[in-house]
Amino acid sequence: MERVKRLAAQLLPGSVGTKPKVALLGAAGGIGQPLALLLKGSPLIGELALYDVANTAGVAADISHISTAVRVKGYTGPQQLGDALQGAAMVVIPAGVPRKPGMTRDDLFNINAGIVATLAEGVARHCPDAWVLVISNPVNSTVPIAAEVFKRAGTYNPAKLFGVTALDVVRAETFIAEILGVDPRDVTVPVVGGHAGVTILPLLSQCKPPLQLEASKAQQLMARIQDAGTEVVQAKAGAGSATLSMAFAAARFADACLRAMAGEGGVVECAFVASALTSLPFFASPVRLGRGGAEAALPIGAMNDLEQRNYDAMLAELAGSIQKGVEFAQRRAVAAAQ
Numbered sequence: 001m002e003r004v005k006r007l008a009a010q011l012l013p014g015s016v017g018t019k020p021k022v023a024l025l026g027a028a029g030g031i032g033q034p035l036a037l038l039l040k041g042s043p044l045i046g047e048l049a050l051y052d053v054a055n056t057a058g059v060a061a062d063i064s065h066i067s068t069a070v071r072v073k074g075y076t077g078p079q080q081l082g083d084a085l086q087g088a089a090m091v092v093i094p095a096g097v098p099r100k101p102g103m104t105r106d107d108l109f110n111i112n113a114g115i116v117a118t119l120a121e122g123v124a125r126h127c128p129d130a131w132v133l134v135i136s137n138p139v140n141s142t143v144p145i146a147a148e149v150f151k152r153a154g155t156y157n158p159a160k161l162f163g164v165t166a167l168d169v170v171r172a173e174t175f176i177a178e179i180l181g182v183d184p185r186d187v188t189v190p191v192v193g194g195h196a197g198v199t200i201l202p203l204l205s206q207c208k209p210p211l212q213l214e215a216s217k218a219q220q221l222m223a224r225i226q227d228a229g230t231e232v233v234q235a236k237a238g239a240g241s242a243t244l245s246m247a248f249a250a251a252r253f254a255d256a257c258l259r260a261m262a263g264e265g266g267v268v269e270c271a272f273v274a275s276a277l278t279s280l281p282f283f284a285s286p287v288r289l290g291r292g293g294a295e296a297a298l299p300i301g302a303m304n305d306l307e308q309r310n311y312d313a314m315l316a317e318l319a320g321s322i323q324k325g326v327e328f329a330q331r332r333a334v335a336a337a338q
């Protein structure tokens with residue numbers, strides 16, 4: 001049996017025994033640490049590679065003492081990025097700077113664009129078949145950046161690149177459950193578009209159980225979901241943005257991906273993916289996940305007047321953010337070639 005497991009590990013890239021290796025980039029950060037903790041508890045992971053530019057050794061030593069079967073190793077600095085990524089079946093990226101009060105997610109672009117591009121280059125080189133889950137903001141631009149890097153490297157598989165928008169869904173479920181007086185786990189609500197301000201579009205009319213709200217209340221709830229990140233940034237007053245709820249949301253999304261990777265059918269989660277649902281090249285929607293990644297971006301369904309107005313209002317901003325990411329990656333490639 002052991003021989004069969006070892007053989008399977010050699011034949012299936014990214015697997016340790018029969019369970020995959022997951023690399024977490026930005027593992028010592030505000031999201032990285034609690035996310036590492038949650039991933040250490042996953043029965044679906046064989047090995048967890050914790051990578052950061054600083055402070056990884058302590059986090060890895062600490063997490064490695066937790067009595068679950070996931071093997072943990074820490075990697076620090078660009079020279080160890082390759083080893084962290086080698087053989088990974090999934091790469092989760094929360095590396096980068098968070099917002100401070102008064103900033104938009106787009107204000108993070110100048111720093112985070114280069115970080116995500118560099119890490120995506122590492123993925124292309126060391127684990128080109130991995131599923132890549134991008135958390136670093138602005139997601140509406142960092143995902144297109146990663147796509148461009150992969151295209152240039154000849155490794156782009158649109159089915160395996162995801163912008164993590166799960167926190168928007170988690171928030172929508174929570175706020176709706178408060179209104180309905182039910183357990184948030186019993187609420188289902190699609191959140192589509194992107195992950196910044198007006199591009200976050202919760203389709204409240206499709207909520208299950210149904211949510212009966214007059215238009216002004218629905219508008220208020222939609223605005224609260226759209227501004228929930230800012231609510232946390234303001235509450236943290238300069239100490240960063242959402243980390244714990246983000247770790248919860250990312251762990252849930254990673255778990256969905258790992259279950260689909262392992263062959264579970266019918267797994268659907270919202271994510272920002274390459275999509276033909278709209279005129280835009282990327283769009284967040286419910287996505288059906290399968291062994292090979294995103295199998296289908298599911299139709300966003302009928303929208304009421306409020307949702308349609310929000311949808312129409314978001315398209316230009318989302319298009320601009322996507323284009324900004326694409327142009328950044330193209331300029332970077334030209335500069336690298338000179």
Ligand SMILES: NC(=O)c1ccc[n+]([C@@H]2O[C@H](COP(=O)([O-])OP(=O)(O)OC[C@H]3O[C@@H](n4cnc5c(N)ncnc54)[C@H](O)[C@@H]3O)[C@@H](O)[C@H]2O)c1
Binds near residue numbers: 025099166241242243
């Ligand atoms: N997608 C979402 O819903 C969502 C939610 C919350 C936060 N975020 C974003 O996630 C990012 C991280 O947030 P945080 O609160 O964890 O920030 P943080 O500053 O606490 O942690 C970021 C970590 O990234 C590391 N890092 C920086 N450059 C790196 C590099 N080149 N390679 C590897 N690691 C690097 C830092 O050392 C740090 O440990 C931010 O951009 C934030 O806006 C996204």
Ligand SMILES: O=C(O)C[C@H](O)C(=O)O
Binds near residue numbers: 241
């Ligand atoms: O709001 C932020 O800057 C972080 C994150 O995108 C969030 O939605 O909490």
